[in-house]
Amino acid sequence: MRAQFALAEHEANFATFLLAPHPRPVAEAIERHRRGLDRNAKLYLDELEGVAEQRVREAAAAYLDASPAEFALTGNTTTGLALLYGGLRLHAGQEIVTTTHDFYSTHEALRLRALRTGAHVRRVTLYRNARTASVDEILSAVRRAIRPATRVLAVTWVHSGTGVKLPIGEIAEVLRRVNANRERPRRVLLCVDGVHGFGIEATTPSQLGCDFLVSGCHKWLFGPRGTGLIWGRRESWDAVTPIVPTFDSRAFGPWVRGDTSATNAGLPRSAAMSPGGFHAFEHRWALSEAFDFRRQIGRQRAAARTHELANRLKNGLATIRGVRLVTPTATRLSAGLVCFQVAGTDPTQVVDRLYRSARVVASVTPYARRYVRLGPSILNSPDEVDRALRAIRALV
Numbered sequence: 375m376r377a378q379f380a381l382a383e384h385e386a387n388f389a390t391f392l393l394a395p396h397p398r399p400v401a402e403a404i405e406r407h408r409r410g411l412d413r414n415a416k417l418y419l420d421e422l423e424g425v426a427e428q429r430v431r432e433a434a435a436a437y438l439d440a441s442p443a444e445f446a447l448t449g450n451t452t453t454g455l456a457l458l459y460g461g462l463r464l465h466a467g468q469e470i471v472t473t474t475h476d477f478y479s480t481h482e483a484l485r486l487r488a489l490r491t492g493a494h495v496r497r498v499t500l501y502r503n504a505r506t507a508s509v510d511e512i513l514s515a516v517r518r519a520i521r522p523a524t525r526v527l528a529v530t531w532v533h534s535g536t537g538v539k540l541p542i543g544e545i546a547e548v549l550r551r552v553n554a555n556r557e558r559p560r561r562v563l564l565c566v567d568g569v570h571g572f573g574i575e576a577t578t579p580s581q582l583g584c585d586f587l588v589s590g591c592h593k594w595l596f597g598p599r600g601t602g603l604i605w606g607r608r609e610s611w612d613a614v615t616p617i618v619p620t621f622d623s624r625a626f627g628p629w630v631r632g633d634t635s636a637t638n639a640g641l642p643r644s645a646a647m648s649p650g651g652f653h654a655f656e657h658r659w660a661l662s663e664a665f666d667f668r669r670q671i672g673r674q675r676a677a678a679r680t681h682e683l684a685n686r687l688k689n690g691l692a693t694i695r696g697v698r699l700v701t702p703t704a705t706r707l708s709a710g711l712v713c714f715q716v717a718g719t720d721p722t723q724v725v726d727r728l729y730r731s732a733r734v735v736a737s738v739t740p741y742a743r744r745y746v747r748l749g750p751s752i753l754n755s756p757d758e759v760d761r762a763l764r765a766i767r768a769l770v
C-alpha cells in the first residue's frame with residue numbers, strides 16, 4: 375500500500391494529513407483526465423461532465439454507506455463550511471452555537487455570516503483540559519450550551535489544536551432529546567467539520583448522527599488535492615440555501631432554455647449546493663478512484679491501523695521525561711492527531727530538530743496555543759513511530 379505513494383524515501387512523514395500525497399490510482403486518473411482535457415476540452419467535457427461527478431458521488435456513497443444524493447462536492451473543507459454556515463436559514467432571533475476549540479475555518483465562516491446577516495453566534499468551551507477531557511464533561515457542556523433560540527451547533531469532530539475527538543454520536547443523542555420537543559424549523563442542527571476524522575474513523579456520516587458533515591478529501595483520505603464534500607442527512611438539506619450557482623444540468627439546462635420556472639426542478643439540494651463554474655476537473659473526477667482505493671483497504675482496517683500507531687506513539691511519549699502529552703489516551707476521545715510539548719523547547723524548534731536529526735516530519739498546531747503535532751496514518755509503520763520516539767527522546 376505504501377508503494378502506491380511517491381513519498382520521499384528515508385523520511386518518516388507524520389504530516390501527510392496536511393495535504394495528501396496521491397496514491398497511484400488517483401495520480402493515474404488525474405493524468406488520464408488531464409490528457410483528455412489538454413487534447414480537446416470541449417469533447418472531453420461533453421463526454422464526462424455530469425457523468426464523472428455522478429461517479430464520484432456513487433464512489434463516495436459506496437465507501438460511506440450513504441446515498442449519492444446526500445453529497446455536495448466542494449474544493450476543500452473551508453469552502454464547504456463557508457457554503458454551509460453562509461447558507462443555513464435562520465429565523466429572527468435564532469442563534470448559532472460554536473466552540474472555542476474549532477479551527478479558523480469554522481470561526482471565520484461564522485464571523486462572516488454574522489457580519490453579512492447579523493446572525494447571532496455564541497462560543498462555548500466543552501472541556502478545560504484536553505488531556506483529561508471526558509465524555510461526561512463534554513456532554514454536560516453541550517447540554518448547558520443549548521438554549522431555546524439555538525438553531526445550529528457548529529463543532530469539529532477532531533480538534534486539530536489538541537487531537538481531542540468529540541463524541542459526536544453522544545452529542546447527537548443529547549440533541550435528539552432536545553429536538554423531540556421542537557418543531558422542525560426550530561430543531562437544533564448538528565454541523566460538523568469532520569476533516570480530521572474523515573479517512574480515519576470507520577464511522578459513517580449517518581452513524582455519526584449529525585445533520586451535516588463537512589470534509590476535505592485531501593487530508594487523511596488521500597484524495598486529490600483540491601477536493602472536498604458536504605454530506606447532509608436527506609431531511610436536513612432543506613435547511614440550506616445555496617450561495618454559489620451550481621452548473622448541474624438540471625439547473626443550467628432550464629436557464630439556457632429560458633424556462634425559469636423549471637430551474638432547479640427535481641434538483642436535490644445537495645446538487646444545488648455543489649458550486650458551479652469550471653474546476654480542476656482532473657482532480658475532482660479522480661476522487662472516485664480515491665474512494666475506490668479506500669474501499670479496497672476498508673474503513674475498519676484503516677481505523678484500526680491508525681489507532682494502533684497513534685496509541686503506540688502516545689504510550690511511548692508518556693514515558694519520556696520532559697514531554698507533556700496533550701491528546702487524550704482513550705481511543706474514544708482521540709483519532710490520528712497526537713499533540714505534545716517538549717519542556718523548554720519551542721514547538722517550531724522541535725519540528726526543525728526532528729527533521730534535521732532523524733528526517734521525521736512533524737508540524738506545529740496552527741493555533742494561539744502551539745504544540746508539536748504528529749499524525750501517524752495508514753502510510754506509517756510501527757518502526758517509523760519508534761524512530762520518531764527515539765528522535766524525541768534524544769531531544770530532551
Ligand SMILES: Cc1ncc(COP(=O)(O)O)c(C=O)c1O
Pocket residue numbers: 450451452453477479530532533534567569570589590591602
Ligand atoms: C479542523 C480543520 N478544519 C479545516 C481545515 C482546513 O481544511 P481545508 O484545507 O480542506 O479547507 C483544517 C486544516 O487545514 C483543520 O485543521
